[in-house]
Amino acid sequence: MAEEQTPPPPTPPSGEPAAKRPAPAAKPESRDAAGHPWVRSIETGVPGAVLGSKEFAREITVTVDRAKIADVARHLKEVEDFRYCVDVTAVDWRDRQPRFDVVYHFYSFSKNDRIRVKCAAGEGEDVPSIALVFLAANWPERETWDMYGIRFSGHPDLRRILTWEGFKGHPLRKDFPLEGIDTGAAVYPEEWPEGGGPSADDPNRKAVS
Amino acid sequence: MTSGPITEAEKDRARATAEAVRAASAPPPGEAPTLFSVQEMELNFGPQHPSTHGVLRIVLRVDGEKIIEAKPDIGYLHRGTEKLFETETYPMGIPHTDRMDYIAAATNNHAFCLAIEKLLGVEIPRRAQLIRVILDELQRLSSHLVWLGTSGIDLGAVTPFWYAFREREQILDFFEEYCGARLTLNCMRIGGLPFDLTPGWVERLMEFVDDLPDRIDDYEQLLTDNRIWKKRTVGIGVISAEECIEYGLTGPILRGSGVAWDLRRAQPYECYEELDFAVPTRPNGDTYDRYVVRVQEMRQCVRILTQCIERLEEGEIRGKVARVIKPPAQEVYASIESPKGELGFYCVSNGTNRPYRMHCRPPSFINLQALPRLAKGHLISDLVALIGTIDIVLGEVDR
Numbered sequence: 001m002a003e004e005q006t007p008p009p010p011t012p013p014s015g016e017p018a019a020k021r022p023a024p025a026a027k028p029e030s031r032d033a034a035g036h037p038w039v040r041s042i043e044t045g046v047p048g049a050v051l052g053s054k055e056f057a058r059e060i061t062v063t064v065d066r067a068k069i070a071d072v073a074r075h076l077k078e079v080e081d082f083r084y085c086v087d088v089t090a091v092d093w094r095d096r097q098p099r100f101d102v103v104y105h106f107y108s109f110s111k112n113d114r115i116r117v118k119c120a121a122g123e124g125e126d127v128p129s130i131a132l133v134f135l136a137a138n139w140p141e142r143e144t145w146d147m148y149g150i151r152f153s154g155h156p157d158l159r160r161i162l163t164w165e166g167f168k169g170h171p172l173r174k175d176f177p178l179e180g181i182d183t184g185a186a187v188y189p190e191e192w193p194e195g196g197g198p199s200a201d202d203p204n205r206k207a208v209s
Numbered sequence: 210m211t212s213g214p215i216t217e218a219e220k221d222r223a224r225a226t227a228e229a230v231r232a233a234s235a236p237p238p239g240e241a242p243t244l245f246s247v248q249e250m251e252l253n254f255g256p257q258h259p260s261t262h263g264v265l266r267i268v269l270r271v272d273g274e275k276i277i278e279a280k281p282d283i284g285y286l287h288r289g290t291e292k293l294f295e296t297e298t299y300p301m302g303i304p305h306t307d308r309m310d311y312i313a314a315a316t317n318n319h320a321f322c323l324a325i326e327k328l329l330g331v332e333i334p335r336r337a338q339l340i341r342v343i344l345d346e347l348q349r350l351s352s353h354l355v356w357l358g359t360s361g362i363d364l365g366a367v368t369p370f371w372y373a374f375r376e377r378e379q380i381l382d383f384f385e386e387y388c389g390a391r392l393t394l395n396c397m398r399i400g401g402l403p404f405d406l407t408p409g410w411v412e413r414l415m416e417f418v419d420d421l422p423d424r425i426d427d428y429e430q431l432l433t434d435n436r437i438w439k440k441r442t443v444g445i446g447v448i449s450a451e452e453c454i455e456y457g458l459t460g461p462i463l464r465g466s467g468v469a470w471d472l473r474r475a476q477p478y479e480c481y482e483e484l485d486f487a488v489p490t491r492p493n494g495d496t497y498d499r500y501v502v503r504v505q506e507m508r509q510c511v512r513i514l515t516q517c518i519e520r521l522e523e524g525e526i527r528g529k530v531a532r533v534i535k536p537p538a539q540e541v542y543a544s545i546e547s548p549k550g551e552l553g554f555y556c557v558s559n560g561t562n563r564p565y566r567m568h569c570r571p572p573s574f575i576n577l578q579a580l581p582r583l584a585k586g587h588l589i590s591d592l593v594a595l596i597g598t599i600d601i602v603l604g605e606v607d608r
Contacts, residue, residue, distance in 0.1 A: 136457025
């Protein structure tokens with residue numbers, strides 16, 4: 001057929017990715033990664049940004065200052081060549097202060113490796129948006145706003161994305177009731193649990209297993 | 210109004226009116242006159258449109274047939290899957306992943322299990338690895354076949370659909386025999402597989418796989434050099450490699466723009482490291498090239514399947530995993546090359562038997578983000594080709 005042979009694969013824009021990685025260790029353990037070159041690079045590039053770092057299952061996690069996250073993202077992109085923003089999401093630590101962790105994943109084609117960057121954000125605190133540094137972060141940041149109610153300052157178009165405008169609450173917060181809230185669209189309102197039912201981590205909730 | 214012939218006075222009045230209208234609508238000196246009034250229009254594309262393969266609404270701003278701006282509006286299928294993961298034990302999350310990318314359930318199961326296995330540090334037995342790769346590649350074939358058939362129909366090529374679905378049916382039969390389901394497979398477990406292969410399954414698969422290259426030739430005969438197909442796809446939705454990376458696009462879109470990046474090669478999981486296959490790429494980054502890349506990928510699937518079948522040997526199908534899964538309080542991210550791109554799961558554990566947070570990085574969601582960029586300046590009918598070429602599944606976009 002016309003398209004039988006595959007053209008020789010051109011090199012990616014920033015070099016050939018390494019072909020092989022060592023298999024992960026049997027039982028991964030967590031350890032400090034303060035001496036890792038990328039962590040040091042962030043420290044020198046954005047002074048005072050790094051608050052902590054760890055390595056688990058060959059993954060580097062760096063915790064940075066919330067106010068400096070956009071600078072850290074730009075540094076990683078321009079100096080360390082992490083040009084692909086894989087994902088932005090958040091974790092709700094309900095009882096902790098500050099309450100949320102915003103989690104970023106970046107990938108570098110030249111290093112063929114990933115880095116995870118986290119910053120803590122309290123209730124009602126803005127996180128600087130990285131959507132202008134990485135276009136890919138636009139929708140994930142909107143999703144994080146929609147699901148957790150974390151505002152990203154400087155985002156070009158911060159609207160709800162999966163729920164609709166006018167939806168009350170942020171569904172992935174731990175205190176959002178598991179069976180949802182009364183949006184007025186319930187078909188059988190008399191069967192709606194009082195107050196929306198138990199939240200996901202309610203100890204009295206019936207759980208299988 | 211009086212009847213009778215038109216008087217001179219009436220003719221004069223009509224002439225004066227026409228003159229006044231002409232003067233008012235005359236272009237500024239030095240510009241060409243316009244024949245029709247130019248007006249932007251806002252148009253709803255979907256949510257119920259056959260080419261959107263689900264419920265996707267796109268708000269278009271059009272000038273005639275030309276798209277000035279396209280704004281996707283998603284969330285119609287949002288079911289809160291990530292919330293559900295948090296409320297149930299680790300193994301109970303696997304069936305929920307079937308409902309995300311329902312065209313490719315096996316790869317979803319795989320990515321989900323991989324994240325938890327990484328957290329636990331479980332060793333997967335070799336036979337289970339090989340069967341997982343076989344299931345993944347069968348799923349990739351069936352996903353690409355659905356893509357080929359439906360995006361052909363979207364552009365008016367009805368015939369390839371019947372050919373593609375003929376083979377897809379056979380693949381679904383293989384899945385049905387293996388795990389009892391055709392679509393929502395639930396065919397992987399943390400640490401391995403639920404069942405061993407049924408007797409004769411491998412032999413029948415081998416027969417099917419031997420036939421496949423000829424079948425793929427059939428599809429290509431219908432489309433690859435088809436003038437209408439080329440007219441609708443060549444030069445439509447061109448995107449460069451740099452932009453792909455900037456938008457986070459992965460999978461056949463990235464490879465169609467000339468970047469030979471495939472997670473099966475870049476960060477091999479299971480036994481992809483030892484398998485011999487090519488990562489097809491094309492240089493132009495248009496809809497036609499993405500079509501060629503996908504067809505080439507189907508041919509590589511055949512190669513991978515053949516090698517896996519040859520290597521199959523007797524052995525365990527499940528690793529050593531405790532009955533109650535309680536991973537250490539840590540976080541991991543694991544991703545695989547799904548038919549649509551990088552599918553990743555970010556799992557945060559707090560040491561209990563339920564995930565504290567389970568986030569999915571869906572390729573369709575991220576890839577759809579680039580639709581406004583791809584559609585700008587094209588015609589409305591090309592938008593249909595573009596939605597097809599991104600290969601979205603709305604179940605995965607909205608989760």
